[in-house]
Amino acid sequence: MSREYKLHCFAQSGNAYKVALMLSCADADWESVFVDYMSGATRTAEWRQDVNEMGEVPVLEHAGKKLSQSGVILHYLADHLEKFGAKSDDEKHEVLRWMLFDNHKFTSYLATYRWIRSFASTQPHPEVLVFFRGRAEAAFAVVDRHLADNKFIVANRPTIADISMAGYVFYPTEETGFDFSATHPNIARWMDRISSLPGWKQPYDLMPGERIPPRHS
Ligand SMILES: N[C@@H](CCC(=O)N[C@@H](CS)C(=O)NCC(=O)O)C(=O)O
Missing domain, CATH: 3.40.30.10 (Glutaredoxin)
Known part of the structure; x- marks a missing residue:
């Protein structure tokens, strides 16, 4: 069916x-x-x-x-x-703000770094790797700071902003080159909260x- x-x-x-x-x-x-x-x-x-x-x-x-x-x-x-979803206009704008940041920076640099590092058909140039790793780390720093005072990205409950930002963080360290539990404690604790949601895999x-x-x- x-x-x-x-x-x-x-x-x-x-x-x-x-x-x-x-x-x-x-x-x-x-x-x-x-x-x-x-x-x-x-x-x-x-x-x-x-x-x-x-x-x-x-x-x-x-x-x-x-x-x-x-x-x-x-x-x-x-x-x-x-x-x-968002429950008010203010939340809607906050969700959109973080999803745009995610699409432009958090997901985008992490995804590109992981791809060229682990799956591209040609060996990446070391300077290209350094560039993308640096850009990803700059985005992680923003999010780690935000999560120091917030359990979730918006509204103190999981929203689609969290789901969007969770796109690449759960791939294995051997692929991404990042171990958040070692470097970004607030992102790591947020990942624990996301992975505790019913239905998470x-x-x-x-x-x-x-x-x-x-x-x-
Ligand atoms: N902003 C898009 C990005 C989608 C995207 O880049 N998808 C990759 C796979 S993860 C893809 O299909 N890339 C094909 C390409 O760039 O040629 C989204 O959030 O859906």
């Missing part, structure tokens, strides 16, 4: 993990559709025409719609599932696709 929500995803995609985590923690009726990203599925003209013109995962199918951009999908799901337990050993680290 077909499920209500279909998530096009693959196990290495933290951007897809954000959506998978939301669906799982909200106990939604969902299934995954494996995207063979490593073999170039998202770069084909057919995939771009039929699934997402931006050539990116995640894509969520629901009620005849195809949605992309994890931030948009999380907002859509918060409305439809009535979970992890590791990325590799939530999405399809083979686990690949890191190539370069």
Whole structure:
């Protein structure tokens, strides 16, 4: 029987993990559709025409719609599932503020650093690695400071801002090159709170696709 929500995803995609985590923690009726990203599925003209013109995962199918951009999908799901959403206009703006920061910096630099460090087909130039690691660490410092006085990113309860920022932090240290428990205690304690949510699972337990050993680290 077909499920209500279909998530096009693959196990290495933290951007897809954000959506998978939301669906799982909200106990939604969902299934995954494996995207063979490593073999170039998202770069084909057919995939771009039929699934997402931006050539990116995640894509969520629901009620005849195809949605992309994890931030948009999380907002859509918060409305439809009535979970992890904002409860006032001020909260809505705070959630959006942190999700934009996440998409531009926190997720983006961590994801790029992990990718070139562990999965890119060519050996990364050391200076490129240093640059992205530095940018990721600058974003971590902002978030670690914020979490010193806040249990969650917004509103003292988990929202889609937390789910968005959780996209890449749970991938193994051997892939990301970061061990938050050793370097960012407030992020580590926040990760404990997120991983205690009912329905929480590791990325590799939530999405399809083979686990690949890191190539370069
Ligand atoms: N801002 C997008 C980023 C999505 C994204 O970069 N997805 C990666 C996989 S994790 C992808 O499909 N990249 C393909 C490409 O950049 O060519 C989101 O949050 O959904």
